[in-house]
Amino acid sequence: MDNDVSAGSTSTSTLGHLALGITLLAFGIGHTGVVDGVTAADAVSLALYVGGIALFVAGLLELRAGSGFTGTAFAGLGAFWFTWGTGADAHVSGHAAGLFLLLWALFALSLTLGAAGGGLLAQGMYALLFLALLLLGVGQFAGSGSLVKAGGWLAAVSGLAAWYGATAALANWPTVLPGRAAGRGVTATG
Known part of the structure; x- marks a missing residue:
């Protein structure tokens, strides 16, 4: 999502972030219940x-x-979404669904930690995804619609972050906040 990508293909990365953003938005909005008649199954x-x-x-x-x-x-x-999409019609227990989401939350946590050098936008997107999957998983275990709804909102916000990062790369918008000048009495080290 960084405009200064040194390895990989910027266009492929942008396409991937658009795909992730759109999918997360649909998934998240479906869990929130904010649109009447639209569920995650849609x-x-x-x-x-x-x-x-x-x-x-x-x-x-x-x-x-x-x-x-x-x-x-x-x-x-991609493996997560494919597995979720193909297994969505399967009738599994709330505990099985919760375990599935919690295991993928661990993957998202690894991505969050791995994105530390990639900027706050990327790290924030993966952190929101981690929290979303964590809440969705715990919500499935607990049978809590409120936790599932909160997880849906976090997934939707994560999707917006992915979408913004990809759109920013296409439109040459900033993906990092500019640094500010040091104030009085503040010195830079290094």
Whole structure:
């Protein structure tokens, strides 16, 4: 999502972040119940094809181009979306669904920690995804609609962050806040 990407393909990265953003928005909004008659199950086709297949292919292309982090993130999240999309019709217990989401929350936590050098936008997006999956998983275990709804909102905000990062790369908008000059009495070290 950084405009100064040295490895990998910027266009593939942008496409991957757009796919991730759109999928997360649909998934998140479906869990919030904010749109009457729209549920997370309505995002299955989008999750399967855009989030699953397109994101997985973008990940493979990023890995081939030498971008290990972005390739791992996209391929891994593509596997998540494909698995979620193909298994959405399966009747599983709330505990099984919760465990699935909690395991993928661990993956999102790894991405959050791995994105530390990639800027606050990328790290924030993955951190929001981690928190969303954590709340969704715990909500499934506890049978708590409130936790699931909160997780949906976090997923939607994470999707907006991914979408903004990709759109910013296309439009050459800033993805980092400019540094401010040091105030009186503040000295820089280094």
